[in-house]
Amino acid sequence: MSKSFELDLSTNPAWMSRLETPVIMAGPCSAESEEQVVETARALKENERVSLFRAGIWKPRTRPGNFEGIGAEALAWMKTVKEETGLKTIVEVANANHVYEALKHGIDELWVGARSTVSPFSVQEVADALKGVDVPVWVKNPVNPDLQLWLGAMERLNKAGIKRIGAIHRGFSTFEKTPFRNIPKWNIAIELKRVVPNLPIVCDPSHICGNRHLIGTVAQRALDLAMNGLMIETHPDPDNALSDAKQQITPDMLNDILAALTFRQPGDVPETSLLEVYRSEIDGIDNGLIQLLAQRNEISAQIGHYKQEKNMTIYQVKRWDHLFEDRIRRATNLGLDEQFVKDFYQMVHANSIRIQERIMNKAAQPAAKTKKKKQA
Numbered sequence: 001m002s003k004s005f006e007l008d009l010s011t012n013p014a015w016m017s018r019l020e021t022p023v024i025m026a027g028p029c030s031a032e033s034e035e036q037v038v039e040t041a042r043a044l045k046e047n048e049r050v051s052l053f054r055a056g057i058w059k060p061r062t063r064p065g066n067f068e069g070i071g072a073e074a075l076a077w078m079k080t081v082k083e084e085t086g087l088k089t090i091v092e093v094a095n096a097n098h099v100y101e102a103l104k105h106g107i108d109e110l111w112v113g114a115r116s117t118v119s120p121f122s123v124q125e126v127a128d129a130l131k132g133v134d135v136p137v138w139v140k141n142p143v144n145p146d147l148q149l150w151l152g153a154m155e156r157l158n159k160a161g162i163k164r165i166g167a168i169h170r171g172f173s174t175f176e177k178t179p180f181r182n183i184p185k186w187n188i189a190i191e192l193k194r195v196v197p198n199l200p201i202v203c204d205p206s207h208i209c210g211n212r213h214l215i216g217t218v219a220q221r222a223l224d225l226a227m228n229g230l231m232i233e234t235h236p237d238p239d240n241a242l243s244d245a246k247q248q249i250t251p252d253m254l255n256d257i258l259a260a261l262t263f264r265q266p267g268d269v270p271e272t273s274l275l276e277v278y279r280s281e282i283d284g285i286d287n288g289l290i291q292l293l294a295q296r297n298e299i300s301a302q303i304g305h306y307k308q309e310k311n312m313t314i315y316q317v318k319r320w321d322h323l324f325e326d327r328i329r330r331a332t333n334l335g336l337d338e339q340f341v342k343d344f345y346q347m348v349h350a351n352s353i354r355i356q357e358r359i360m361n362k363a364a365q366p367a368a369k370t371k372k373k374k375q376a
């Protein structure tokens with residue numbers, strides 16, 4: 001996609017700072033009771049990295065009959081959170097009524113959920129309800145991996161006058177079996193960053209993972225890929241949560257995850273930085289490696305012709321055994337990892353065998369055919 005896609009985003013310094021300082025949103029999947037909401041928020045407030053308190057008020061459940069959220073009544077609890085903890089609040093909106101109710105109760109920021117982003121009608125309804133309102137809106141990726149649909153939703157909001165727009169990367173539904181509930185497909189988030197560089201993008205490892213175990217790893221990956229923050233579902237008693245129980249973590253677990261993360265430097269790398277120097281050295285070394293591998297292939301081909309002429313087997317056990325041991329010894333003496341060297345040489349050897357096979361079989365086939373004819 002060309003870089004020409006543009007959103008007219010706010011240049012307000014407070015909003016722009018979200019590109020510099022990681023935005024951490026945390027809170028339960030669903031608001032379940034005033035006690036649960038306030039208890040979670042009190043614990044989260046102790047972590048200075050957490051700036052936004054999330055809770056689902058209306059829940060888009062896959063099947064009817066599951067807990068579908070408390071509804072507008074829970075918005076008053078969010079107000080209590082704000083007053084008691086000073087945390088800003090954010091809720092999901094999927095229609096005009098949600099928008100009116102949320103704004104009426106002083107909710108600070110809104111997000112559009114993955115199941116709404118797929119529907120231009122829903123997004124347009126939310127956008128129309130927001131005309132003339134100055135509130136930040138975060139847009140989750142659509143459930144299907146379609147960057148255009150994600151961009152289109154943000155464009156609709158932007159056209160309605162919303163300039164503080166952010167994106168939330170929560171992974172994509174898939175029929176394939178993977179370790180994730182929603183596969184991340186990082187390339188889509190990376191491409192979004194490339195086409196709209198000044199758009200804050202927050203990663204939601206909770207919905208990507210669908211379980212507690214991978215959250216830290218996915219969160220680190222997001223930070224390494226220059227994402228601007230995280231949204232992590234947090235509940236005082238995750239096992240008994242009324243929605244997304246498997247993926248929610250306690251505020252204490254969140255503290256541990258955040259403490260273990262490496263928050264890297266934002267911004268572009270200047271041309272002359274040390275990193276650029278290292279990168280050009282790596283480029284030169286890789287170029288040398290590729291040339292050497294090509295030369296090695298040429299020699300393998302010569303060996304193939306030789307063995308063909310002498311009617312030798314391709315695989316020469318003693319030679320391979322000697323070569324393998326020798327290369328491992330040399331490489332480990334230089335500090336290379338033994339397993340890496342083994343894997344690498346097994347690949348190199350297999351490639352050499354393929355080259356020789358092609359040569360020897362090509363030379364052998366016509367002779368075999370002639371012989372068969374004579375016999376017949």
Ligand code: PEP
Pocket residue numbers: 029030056060112113114115140170207
């Ligand atoms: C949520 O954040 O609880 C939620 C419903 O997420 P998503 O829209 O990503 O499925």
Ligand code: MN
Pocket residue numbers: 029030233243244
């Ligand atoms: Mn959830």
